[in-house]
Amino acid sequence: MAQTNEDRFGLPEVDHQLIEDIEDLVSKKEMGMVLNIVLDLHYADLAMLIERLEKEEAQQLFDWLPPNQRADVLLELDYPLRTVLLDEMETSEIVEMVDEMDTDDAADVLSELSDELTEEVLTSLEDAEEVRGLLQFGEDSAGRLMATELVSAPQHWTVGEATEEVRRLAEEVEPIYLVYVLDDEGILQGLVTLKQLLLNPAQTTLKAIMETEIISVQPEMDQEEAARIMEKYDLTVLPVVDANGKLIGRITIDDVVDVIREEAEEDLQRLSGISFGDEEIGDSVLAVSRGRLPWLLFGLTGSLISAFVIGNFTAILEQVVILAMFIPVIGSTAGNVGVQCAAIAVQGIASGDIWASDILKRLLKEISVAFINAIALAMVIGCVMLVLKLSGWGEMAGADLLRLFETVGISLLTCILMAASIGSGAPLLLHRHGIDPAKATGPFVTTSNDIIGVMIYFSIAQFMYFR
Amino acid sequence: MAQTNEDRFGLPEVDHQLIEDIEDLVSKKEMGMVLNIVLDLHYADLAMLIERLEKEEAQQLFDWLPPNQRADVLLELDYPLRTVLLDEMETSEIVEMVDEMDTDDAADVLSELSDELTEEVLTSLEDAEEVRGLLQFGEDSAGRLMATELVSAPQHWTVGEATEEVRRLAEEVEPIYLVYVLDDEGILQGLVTLKQLLLNPAQTTLKAIMETEIISVQPEMDQEEAARIMEKYDLTVLPVVDANGKLIGRITIDDVVDVIREEAEEDLQRLSGISFGDEEIGDSVLAVSRGRLPWLLFGLTGSLISAFVIGNFTAILEQVVILAMFIPVIGSTAGNVGVQCAAIAVQGIASGDIWASDILKRLLKEISVAFINAIALAMVIGCVMLVLKLSGWGEMAGADLLRLFETVGISLLTCILMAASIGSGAPLLLHRHGIDPAKATGPFVTTSNDIIGVMIYFSIAQFMYFR
Known part of the structure; x- marks a missing residue:
């Protein structure tokens, strides 16, 4: 990124070549040469460079930096590496570095240390009182974002x-x-x-x-x-x-x-089913797996419930096996509609454009949109069935295409309307009860749509074929 | 939002009561009283108020505002309403209002007008030359974001x-x-x-x-x-x-x-399958439907392909109807894994944390994560099957539970690994070819995983049951 038409007056650029060179020089312990190069970098670029070094070289290079550079760089680093570097430092080094920081940044760094270490650092810190005051405020509060330095x-x-x-x-x-x-x-x-x-x-x-x-x-x-x-x-x-x-x-x-x-990244991750919404590129395989598994298990539970719903309809499936073909059509369409509605609702709530009191207005609008789209999709399926009928595929497969179309079409319409209601209603209800909708909406919507989708589909099939 | 502990020195608050009062006063044409209230508001609050009025009242109130207030408010409004209000204005009124704006904002507003109207406005504008210069730059360029006012x-x-x-x-x-x-x-x-x-x-x-x-x-x-x-x-x-x-x-x-x-909102919408990523809360039902339908049709096409894949395996389904039960399990799990991987990849590319050259490193990591999670999910399915076996459900349903477990377990593992590769590989490949991965990744990943998922599942079933 940023290599195309950005001008840097006297600021060298970080690219693959530079990273390789530094990696090489650091492993050869060429401290003087390395510092000569990296101290010309903007601290944000230096942090990017350190993020891309192997862990050992990163530690070594960070260790060589003077305290004020360390302070600037550390604040730019993402979490896993930041903690690794802090763990390696002596208490006196931490004090020296944190003294270079504004009070808000100091509180930010101290909150990542153990309670004892924080106490130790605080006793030697210049702005100890202010930083201690900031640490009183909750992790995501405005108080923790503020600096006490002002005129x-x-x-x-x-x-x-x-x-x-x-x-x-x-x-x-x-x-x-x-x-x-x-x-x-x-x-x-x-x-x-x-x-x-x-x-x-x-x-x-x-x-x-x-x-x-x-x-x-x-x-x-x-x-x-x-x-x-x-x-x-x-x-x-x-x-x-x-x-x-x-x-x-x-x-x-x-x-x-x-x-x-960070908020935008968190919301995107949460809606995509990453449970805690704080996955970083540098996280270990196990940490990533731990963050993703909970919602996968939740989703699996949901689809196993769908499996048992289908299991209850094996009698009808045995007679009309062709019905199995449309399980993915119903499931994925309902899923797609639900996700669209949920994304807009979560976003509107976050930006303040949708208020808790708007729920009926929103539902009405989303259901109207869903209805139009459902008709369009059902027409496509109708056309496909017609082509199949004209081509003689239906007779070949022994299927009653008209009845199949009625079953699939009505199911699709019902499922889409239901998916739209859940997708847009769930975030608003969560919000009304004081729960951040971004935290729970994504997988909940997909999973519940999955289950209700197969229920509706097979119930309608049962009615159409065995009434 | 923002009603809890925000302090506003002399700034009144916009709430339901105020909106109702203004709506009422505007419809009674009480211009003096309305202006008395709204001119005390911050322009951002006034814009929010106008967004929440009915269209007619919104137009009337905007019409009453003095040119400098109009300029500030118009710039805060979202698109559909902004265009509606501009359409109602005389050219001379537009000129008067745009003259109050910085050059970047002026260019922004003019770019929304028809070419003839833009020309007309430009001829009477004070900073015509600067604004004309800005309009030369592409819509999403830094040039359109800059103002020429500086010291x-x-x-x-x-x-x-x-x-x-x-x-x-x-x-x-x-x-x-x-x-x-x-x-x-x-x-x-x-x-x-x-x-x-x-x-x-x-x-x-x-x-x-x-x-x-x-x-x-x-x-x-x-x-x-x-x-x-x-x-x-x-x-x-x-x-x-x-x-x-x-x-x-x-x-x-x-x-x-x-x-x-806006970028974050656009990415979220795109990944959620909203085709153009610029849906606004105020858009009409038809506009919303138009934005969402393309990817829904794409998804439908994908799931119809899945349907025909299943159609090719009706022979096996007729004999082992219980296989249909696990279609949603395979589909939704592969879908969930794919979306998780895609979200992280798109985000990392956007933030510059993942470079195009990282593709092999990323794939290796994502496949490792996927492998661990696949084993965990397969174990859950194994436990469920064991419980079913012990409860005698298998015999009742006439199912060979061990073979079913082997089939589902192997399919799940294969599908998850494949979903992780597609989910993280596709964005990186798109990025490498200069395509913004946020634009195409979401529905492409879900849909291709759907199709490949049923293919793998039924192929493995065919092998397990008829080898």
């Missing part, structure tokens, strides 16, 4: 004083887009952008120029919701306040972009 | 002069995070952030303080790739340069966040 100023300060404050904190707070304006109790009252600091005379008070229509969130809010708010209102930073309105941190857009990407 | 300065300028330039353009360019530094030919040489302008003495030259390690892109690059670059390098703005390195625009993070979200 704030009392409302009576002037533009000149605020500029001085930006200067003082320039090193520590990165990036700075604006200054938060607080009252004497630390309650957030407004914000002043750097642009306004540049544009206004030094003696103007902040109170006179501050923007007071601010959107803020509380630290307990779910990260995905905080991300959605920043996305919706096109925000680059979002202040976090406690229940009293006191400013306690800020969330920056780069962290939120990661949340959006 | 740039020659390298010999001082901090004081650059600050003056920021002041001059403050109204027009929003937001301003940095100043691009150019040489005499307009070639991008570096950048200076507003923070640096605040921190450095007024007489310092930009050349002395500018950052020269810059990442930039060319306008022909795909939007998704530009988004990935901003995400990877944690950028808030990304400069766009032409083939000679001349600065022509900038992409801001808020637009990229939308690209990331």
Whole structure:
């Protein structure tokens, strides 16, 4: 990726050749030469390079990096490798590295360590108190996404004083887009952008120029919701306040972009039947297998139930064996319709476009769509049967094609309507009961459609052939 | 959404009550009262409100809004409604509204109009030349994402002069995070952030303080790739340069966040078998049906092929009717495994974690995972058969349970390995041939697994029962 028409002023590129060269140099312990090359890389590229090295070489190279580079690189690495590297480090090395990080990143890394190790690191950390505070918040809360590094100023300060404050904190707070304006109790009252600091005379008070229509969130809010708010209102930073309105941190857009990407990947994995939705490319075979097996077993149980449903109809199958031909037609069509409906419902709920109260409206619409498509599909099957009849295949196979068409057509119509209702209704019901629909919808919809599909098909067949 | 613990200083909230009230007031033509309420709303909330009104009320309310509000709101609206509202507007109204927009947004809106209307609007537009330039770039290119509004300065300028330039353009360019530094030919040489302008003495030259390690892109690059670059390098703005390195625009993070979200939604829809991956909640029943039908027909064709495969084995089915029971087990398990593998492969390719050259490594890993899971599932089936045998069900149904288990077990193992190979191999092969794997993978994998599944199952059954 990204090799085509991207310009990099002075930034070398990571490709297969570079990876091979580094791999070779690292195994020959050529530390000087390796550092010479990799310290010119952007830390995101360096992380990508390390992800692609063999485990031993990755550890060796990471070990050679200076603490500030280690901090930047570690934060870019995905989970399995990140834990491997952390496990190899001395406590003092971890402290030195974490001290280079912003408080939100520090909390992120510490939350992956054992409780004792976290305590050990915290006792030696510069920002121990802030990081400890962040670790109090739940793993997926806005509080864990926020950094405590920010620039704030009392409302009576002037533009000149605020500029001085930006200067003082320039090193520590990165990036700075604006200054938060607080009252004497630390309650957030407004914000002043750097642009306004540049544009206004030094003696103007902040109170006179501050923007007071601010959107803020509380630290307990779910990260995905905080991300959605920043996305919706096109925000680059979002202040976090406690229940009293006191400013306690800020969330920056780069962290939120990661949340959006991770959320989307998780939803896709969950809908595709990967049980926990956090499979990483670097995970071991056993870890991947463990993540995928639960829903496969659930699906197997469902299809075994379908098997027993069919088992109950062996009498009819023995007489009209041709009915077996259409088991995949019914099953896969119902499955496809169900998945389409479920995907749209899950997506609409996640984006806030579908509200819990919309359930009847949604069902009506989905059933209308399903009805149109079912008629179209039934017509295709009708045409196929007609061709078969004209070609004499029916007589050859001893099949009553008209009755077969009636059976398959009516079953298909019924199954599609049912699949659409389950596919769009299930996520909305889950959502209404406070369950994230992305977590359970996918395999549930496919499996229940499978079972109900064969039930409907054979019940209708029973009626059509033995009424 | 977002009603729980979000703080809004002075921003009213959009809920069912407000929507009903507005609907009522609009239908009574109470323009003054309506504007009184809605002009206090953030434009993103106002857009959400309009999306939820009936079509007539939505048009009426939009019609009442002043041009600058219209511009903000229109850009937040989703497609079907956006087009409906644009269709109702006079050319002069469109010009007035588009003049309020940044060039990138203006190009976005004009691209939705007919060619004649676009020409008409362009002749009266203030930034006609810039917008016309943007319209030259392909719909999904970085060039269409960029705005031409930015602050740039020659390298010999001082901090004081650059600050003056920021002041001059403050109204027009929003937001301003940095100043691009150019040489005499307009070639991008570096950048200076507003923070640096605040921190450095007024007489310092930009050349002395500018950052020269810059990442930039060319306008022909795909939007998704530009988004990935901003995400990877944690950028808030990304400069766009032409083939000679001349600065022509900038992409801001808020637009990229939308690209990331849309890309994720599109991938999810495509993998779920929605043919074009751009279904919106507001689309009409017919539009939705049209988007979903193609892959349903494709899937139906696939399952009809499966039906004929089974039709070729009616001789064996007539004798061992119990084989029909396991058609859903084979089909759905192979389907589930295929979808899991395909989802991970598509995702890894999209995020750049899987490279085209990784194909053999990926296949080996996926087949290992599949093998472990296949053994686990076969053991479950073995246990079920054992219980059936002990309960005497086998004799009752006249089935040779051991032979049935051998047949189903071997078929399941074979089908799962095959499904894993197709599920993970197909996206990589498509990617290698320059086709976006998200576009074709989903239904192709499910359908081919269906067909090959029944083929393998009945071939193995034929061998086991009639060797």
